[in-house]
Amino acid sequence: MTHALVIENLTKRYKDFTLDKISFTLPQGTILGIIGENGSGKSTLINTMLGIIPSDYSRLDILGRDLKTKPNEIKSDLAVIFDDAGYDEYFTPLQIGRFLSYVYPNWNMNMFRSYLHRFGLPAKKRLKTFSRGMRTKLEFAIAFSHDPKFLIMDEATNGLDPIFRDEILELLREFSEEENHTVLIASHITSDLDKIADYVAFLHQGKLLFFQPYDKLQNEYGILTCKNSFLCNLNPADVVFYRKEEYNCRVLVKNRFALAKIFQDMEILPATLEDLMLFYTKGEKLK
Known part of the structure; x- marks a missing residue:
């Protein structure tokens, strides 16, 4: 190449x-x-x-x-x-x-x-x-x-x-x-x-x-929106960063297609480049 x-x-x-x-x-x-x-x-x-x-x-x-x-x-x-x-x-x-x-x-x-x-x-x-x-x-x-x-x-x-x-x-x-x-x-x-x-x-x-x-970023990363209490159900290895908002929590996850099969009743949207910037600069790590 x-x-x-x-x-x-x-x-x-x-x-x-x-x-x-x-x-x-x-x-x-x-x-x-x-x-x-x-x-x-x-x-x-x-x-x-x-x-x-x-x-x-x-x-x-x-x-x-x-x-x-x-x-x-x-x-x-x-x-x-x-x-x-x-x-x-x-x-x-x-x-x-x-x-x-x-x-x-x-x-x-x-x-x-x-x-x-x-x-x-x-x-x-x-x-x-x-x-x-x-x-x-x-x-x-x-x-x-x-x-x-x-x-x-x-x-x-x-x-x-x-x-x-x-x-x-x-x-x-x-x-x-x-x-x-x-x-x-x-x-x-x-x-x-x-x-x-x-x-x-x-x-x-x-x-x-x-x-x-x-394409790899689009296929790997996703945004999951959930209640703050739901964070404990997520494996820290799947969570890149999360951001708490007034009424819910937005989570940047990887392996989004695999997670979509586990949490079938929840929508995991593709992450835009703006999403990635915001989460990487202002997000928190799940411990």
Whole structure:
């Protein structure tokens, strides 16, 4: 199997925060969703793996190339969309497109114009007249116009309306259907990742709590709602975390299909990524 990303023991230390020994391997042709609360290390991870900020690691390969020895080869096959790209506000999309034709060897100006039209972006208006959502749409037009192999997005769908977000998700699905195309997206909008992610990485306070295939998370975890008194009937080995509410208790369980056979009169719903975040960060362990 070809890997788009291999990270081993990546660590970045600040005075008040440490991204601590992150390791995982992402197959090519997949979509990875990175989740975690504000300050969990999502942006730090992306910036370190791109070499924007220095870090310590045992291994860091992108598209089969070592970041230290082949950074330029890697960058030519990457498209990166940040929350704020930082283009000069007096540039127009066409001016940016002409500039990028000298940056990317595979730049396709006709495709870029096509995306501008598709996204309803004026080609000759200055960026200072663009809304936040329009600027984000421009970033996607740029990203899809130079034949990248690996698309990396950090909170890139913030500020987009639900209709355009859905269109972007469809574009990402189409992009990743080609075997050599991979997507990494860090987002607070976990419902978007529920729709498209093949793998999920969950960062909490600089630590990687899990890196799992999305299907495995869906098949393994479930939410059981019960009375507080019912907790004593559950095996602690089956309970990941629980949260007491005003009138009942919500329980994050694993082996949900097996438990559904035991407690046939109780509904055990699949856990969303938002559920997992809440339980892992605010839940209690059953003793």
